[in-house]
Amino acid sequence: MSEDSNSQPKNVLPDLIIPVMALVFTAYYLTTITEVPWIAQASAILVSAMLSAAIFAFAIRTYLRMRGGQERISWSAIEIDRVSTVKRIALLALTITYIAVIEYLGFTITTFLFVFSAVLLLSSLAHWRSALAVSFSCATLGYVVFIYFFQTRFPRGPVENFLKGVL
């Protein structure tokens, strides 16, 4: 790390995401146990109190470090590598689409399409031949091992239904 980056106070805004998520979830959780007997509440109340105390201590520590000039909270100072971020968001979108369509297209087709598009995305469209080969191998191997041999309950679609009739 360079001296310049050492002299800059660390932006701790991203570090607050997990504590905020934890606090919001804990508050929601506590609203769902108001009606249950106290014995069923005890453990969760104990843990939520400990969690709140830890987050409070974290907030105090952050405040003290901000006063000491070691840390800061800033929206503008979040460093983002744009290319990687775009790839990550696109990969997340592809992954969500994979889950959404696997019920209808089945494991084999969806896996082929997902692996093919994801390899193209991550290689910036550079390896379409190898993307085709890898995605075809994955889909075929997955079908043979998991559906044909292990008879697992992977989502079935047109390919699986067709092959079931043929094999």
Place this chain on the structure above:
Amino acid sequence: MEMDAALAFELFTRTLSYWWLILIGTALGLVVGAIPGFSAANTIIILLPITLAMDPSSGMIFMVALYTASRLGAGIPAILVNIPGTAGAAATPLDGYPMAVAGRGQEALTISFVSSVLGGLITTIVALLLFPWLSQLAYHLHSVEMIVIMLFGISLIATISADDTLKGLIAGLFGLMIGYIGADVVYEAPRGTFGFLELYDKVPLIPALVGLFAISEAFVVIERETILSEAGRAEAASHGWSPTFDGVRATLKEWKEVVWTSLVGLVIGVIPGAGAAIASFVAYQQSRMFSKTPEKYGTGHINGLIAPESANNGVTSGTLIPLLIIGVPGGATAAIMAVVLEYHGVNFGPDLFETEPMIAYGSFTAMAFTYVLLGLMILPLSRYFARVMIVPTVYMVPILIAFTLVGSFVPRAYLFDMSVAIVFGIIGYIARRTGYHVAAILIGIILGPLLENYFLRALRISQGDMTVLFSSTLANVLWVALVLSLFGPAIKRWITKKWRA
């Protein structure tokens, strides 16, 4: 029937005659253990038509071989791609993965294999010799004692993130809260389920594990050419057989660590419902606590890999003891074994060792034989398995995401579970990027519901009296041991420092 030389010889020769069955079970177990979402229990269920058609002793030998090998197989993806094959291997990546990233994947795999095989063999022999006494353990460990044992594992949360304990605590306690999602065991009241029926039965463990480890890791490594670090690539390029020999030597040098952590696994395995996840976390925590170099844990330390691997293989033989002696299965796989044996009219209990010695004693000899076979089979493969690490991330990431997501679907066959994996993937990604330990979150998710179950039971039995936690001698001894293991090393270091000063 007492175990004598003649019986031992007969058991040995009969087990050897089933070598082909053990070989098939071992190969299958390695594969299913290495795939997240697949477990020995699932596979035995799928293969029920085959195992039910076999005679009971053949069926038991096959199931034991598959179960044993799956335990060892679960460590392979945990080390190479940071994805534990099962919850029992959840502590393995803590030191296994940093070793692999540094280009020491082959050595890490060898250490994992040798400590698993030795730990499994030692505990199988100990279980065979001491099973009448070990079976009594289950009668002495009630809810109160189990609460303290859980706390041994949970205390790892504080120590796992030594560089920022506060962040480690927040992550672990957040995990515990997530672990409390679902209906409670006593009143069946749904809590924190967001209205999803699929969460009434707690947060599904495999999707949580897949999300926190696999999905988040996949999103982190896409910037890199391979999973290996720059230095790791140079290290991995020079690999021959020497890392395998180094791994064997390093593990044998730490034989005391292998013995005692595998015995921790055996004792925890005997307790019905406890399981390999608790054993591996407790063993890791204990190993770190009593280490002279605790600061090295989590950075690719050999002992941090030996402890969970020896312990989770120690559980394997322990699980069989309550099943065979009192008919109470120690875990999901043992429960399915019980179903198969009951189908054949096998009655469990001490008489089983008289009436069906090939099943009772034979299960342990088959397990020992499987471990020997595993050692011979898998050690030479460590060199080739380690090559997974040099697959470019442009191919590795999509394959990992696709197969682990479908793996998270398999245990319950709910598409909902794949969405759970994505949610945990996002939480895991944020946690990794901001310095919160995903393993601390996972420890909370795994041990939280178990801790609450025992806590609820203890309070219900005592009608809400909290002093029940200190009501038994054994529990009090465990409390003292917990306090000593948490503060003992620090106090010892302080006294030594003062003495030297």
